[in-house]
Amino acid sequence: MKNILLIRHAKSDWNNENLTDFERPLNARGFRDAEFMSSRLANKGLHIDCIISSSAVRALTTAQFFAQALSMDKNSLIQHRFLYGASESQYVEIIQEFDDSLHDIILIAHNPSISNVAHILCSQLELESMPTCCMIHIHFPLAKSWKDIQQHTGQLVSIEYPKLYTHNI
Template sequence: MKRLLLIRHAKSDWANHELQDFDRPLNKRGNKNAPEMASRLLNQKLVPELLVTSPALRAFSTAEYFADVLGLEKAGIVQEKDIYEASSSTLMSIINSFDDQYNFVALIGHNPGLTNLAINLCNCDVYNIPTCGMMLIQFPFDHWNMISYWTGDQKMYDYPKSTIE
C-alpha cells in the first residue's frame, strides 16, 4: 500500500513586484499556516517518510516547516524542479518514479496542477486545494509506478480555514 500526501504551498507574498514568481517568499499567513498544518498531521500521526517539493521558494519554505514540525531531517526533503508549473500528467510521472522503499510520500507543489492531480487520482469532489491545503490519498499498490488516474482513495482533506483537526 502506498500513501501520497498532496500539499499546496502556503500563502505567498506578492508585495515585491520586482521578484520573479519562482522567488516569492511566504507571507505572514503562510508562515503561520505551514507549521499549524504540519502540527495537524503530527496530531493524527500522519508523518511522511519523504517530502518531495518544488524548488520555488514558497514551496521549499513550506517543506522546511513541515520537516521541522514532523521531525524529519532536512535530508528528508527532496527538491524536484519539474514540480514547478507542472501539469497533472507531469506530476503523475514524478509520482510514478518515486523509490519503492518509501510507502508514504508528501508532494508539495502548486495549483492548478496539484488540484487537477487530486481530482484525477481519486475522483474527489474538491475543486480547489487552497494554499497549505492537504489531501491524503491511499493506493492499493506496492509500487509507485502502478499508480494511475482513478486508482486512489481519498483518506483525508484539510486546509487552514477548516475546523478539522
C-alpha cells in the first residue's frame, strides 16, 4: 500500500517586482496557513516517510513547516527542482520513480499541475482546483510499488484546506 498527500504551497507574496516567480516567498497568510495546516496534519499522527517539495521558495518554505510539525529530520525533506513547471505527466513520472521502501509521502508543489494530478490519480475528487495550502490524501491499496500508481487507482481519504477552518485561524 502507498499513500500520498498532495499539498499545494501556501499563499505567496506578489508584492516584490524584483523577484522571479521562483523566488516568491510566502505572505503573512501563507505563513499562518502553513503553520495551521502542518499542525493539523501532525495531530492526526500519520507516519510520513519523506516530504518531496518543489525547490521554489514558497513551496520549500511550506515544506519546512510540515517537516518541523512532523518532527522529521532534515534528510527527510527532499527538494525536487523539476516539480516547478512540470506537466501533469511529469508529476506522475516523478511519483512512479519514488523509492519503494517509502510508503507514505508528502508532495508539495504548484497549481495547476498539482490539482490536475490529484484528478488523474483519484476519480472521486470533486474539488476542481486546490486552494493554497490544501492537503489531499490519496491511498493506493493495491500499489506495492510506486510504479503501480496509474490513472484513477487512488482512493480519496481526505481533503483539507485553511478556509474550511477560517474561524480557527
